[in-house]
Amino acid sequence: MIRRQVDAVVVGGGSAGLAAALQMRAAGLSVAIVERDPFLGGILLQCIHSGFGLREFKEDLTGPEYAERFIRPVLASGIDVFLDATVVDISEEPHGRAVTALSRGLGVVRFSASVVVLAMGCRERNRGNVAIAGTRPAGVLTAGLAQRLVNIEGCIPGRNVVIVGSGDIGLIMARRLTLVGCTVRAVVEIQSYPSGSARNIVQCLNDNSIPLYLGHVVTRIEGRNRVEAVQVAPLEDGNAAPDAGFRIPCDTVLLSVGLIPENELSRAAGVPINDGTAGPWVDADLMTGAPGIFACGNVLHVHDLVDFVTEEARRCADRAVAFLQGEPKRRMLAVSPGANVRYVVPNACAPDRQNVFFLRPLVVKNDAVLEVRMGGREVKTRRFAHVQPSEMIRLALEQGSVPFPDEGTTAVLEVAIR
């Protein structure tokens, strides 16, 4: 077993981990990144389409290009990078945390660290999670796995494809598979509105004349060895109406039915999880319920722009540095989602500085008003021409805009959409 002593261990070398590690290193910390793949960059490496970095770099980059902007400085910064290494345990030590990783090249590596930044990202929901009935042939795979197979392994998963769910990865893959010569027969979405961005609906589906069935479900997958068809039915009063259904012959079914923050390691480390996000509960410092363990990126909540992941990771890193330097904890008050809001992250607010929140609407709505209230008091309102669940909202509250609650009261900052 190899032992290493560092200030900070970053679990995961994707977009969140890279930005957090760089930011902590710039503040003078000794940092180790532990990444299970043989390369840094995470899922960005298989996202060879463009559209990344518009906010962060004011440029239109591909996923690998965006990753490269962080990988080069990381490699030049003296950050200790452990590739092909999987963190299998995080446990408490007298002065911080012990992080144990298994590495193909080094064997067992045990880090002693003062802070840990969780940046493991998320995983895709699969067929079982959405309970699609039928047979279990080859040719049923998640959109992200298909993306990996096409863009990195250089394989073509099938010829005639039906995509279940209209999440962004599914839409991107509809275009990608069309470009490699597959026929995408349909995208089937259970909601009455697309799950992916409007831009991807236009560029990936409309531009390739791929039909989108909103308010429809795949009720059955057919085929013994290989997928032969799917049965599709419209929803009537929330239930599939098979009588009005139809059959689409295909040899491949891609699932793009949502992402889940991957927190099994966090749970095992004693980090409390927030049901609303499936990510850790975090305070205004993006610190989890386990002191010294921070979280950022898709492990915390699923983002739709990598640029926001980068921003959140840097903020997380700044707070981790402050924690390490022994800065006293600020006063905080709880933040909770109100009407029409699925979640707000972080789950607390520190009124004596600027606070940035990410929140996800529960509804599709035109002329929406975002309201931030504390008790009966209005803190901020903001108007939106349009909100929808697939578009995360960034909300900044300037220093001084949130009043300190009176001593002894338990005021909550509530964020609602009306």
Next chain:
Amino acid sequence: MLGDLSTDACDVAIIGAGVSGTAIARRLSSYRLRVVLVERCVDVSFGVSKANSGIIHAGFHHSPSSLKARLEIAGNRAFDALQAELGFPFRRAGIIVAAFSVEEMKVVEHLYAQGVENGAPGIEIVGRERLLALEPALSHDVMGGLFAPSGGIIEPYRFVFALAESAAANGVRLLTGWEVASASRAGDAWRMVSSAGEELAARWVVNAAGLHADTVSALFGAEEFRILPRKGEEFILDKGAAGPPSRVIFPVPTKTSKGVLVIPTVEGTVMLGPTAEEGEDKEDTSTTPETLEKVFHLASRMVPRISKRDIITAFAGLRPTLPGDDFFIDISRKAPCFVQVAGIQSPGLTASPAIAERVKDLLKAAGVALMEKPDWRPDIPRMERTRDHEPWELDQLVAKDPAYAHVVCRCEGVSEAEIVEAIRKGHTTLDGIKYYTRAGMGRCQGGFCTYRIMRLVARETGKPLESVTKHGPGSELVIDTIGRRTGS
């Protein structure tokens, strides 16, 4: 040991490498017999044996007059010794039958009487308080029930793989992808031809063909019967799911089925099921949309805290049933030197060691010379698994092979070394590797590890990624490569 199989007849050919066939093969491997085990699928355990509830039953469900009941009890007893020899995942978690009404308690009393008569060890009728103490996850609406401490849980495919490995280590020849297409008598032996045209001669044939035992019986001109598939759908909940029980929970049974159970699996997931639907199609292992609500309704009545949110996958298995629902294990009265092992549905897994014993006895009674091998080895080498060790205690294993420190399947913690071992033992399909190692069986269902496993198969077999299948020919995982390599 085995010469040319087409001309030089082996002593016994067993058709079907499910739990019955492999148990029989292992039992016969202790004698000086030349035994061949043939399987139509590309791997063992790919039929009925891979899709069942993984329960070692406790011997109270079946009437003392049935063959089933006798073999169930005898089989159950054999599992401690078998586990010590073969090292498969198995635990006597205990079985509870939960009753919710006076009428259901009457059924429990009947099961108890039946169990006592069968000789089920340690069973008792328990009142509400003791039942809730035995299993706190049970609904507080429960009135009482039956407790059978000898009931257990097992990984069924691991058991079958272990039996097959033990049989092979003791000289049994395994032929996979070998479907019997025709059979005829040639002198004092059977001559079989596979669908691929290969030949095999055997003095005795054991029909352990599961769902297809009727077809095989007909090929040999033996008894006419019809196996009907009774479908059972199951749902798997993630490790760490809400409110899991620690014991197997049964409802009171109906006439056709033991009911929908809540099963804490031996590897830490929770299984709900099975249903029982009579059908005709022996290939129809599809799941149905209606079943989810039904199964959850029945299961949550017993264990209220389970949640649909924790479902990671669903599957269906087929029980090979005969009219009358008992096992049919006997020497054929129509075809010479032919042993029937048919209708092996629940509790076939439990009974399998006793089924093997019975087939051995039948052969002996029929005059087959059974001379014990002095060098028969009951043990097989234990498979090392990274997840069985605390991470900081892995140095020794990693020194042996650094691939034990390469986690390929993150959900189940399966290392590259384990997957490579499976591949080198001949399990080269994604499903075969999954059943052998559990890689791809966890919460992401292969979302992250499928391409890694495909690469390992390609590396170890020297074949391209396009040739890697899910469960055999026709189930290739990808169909082509981009810009197919040309020439050099």
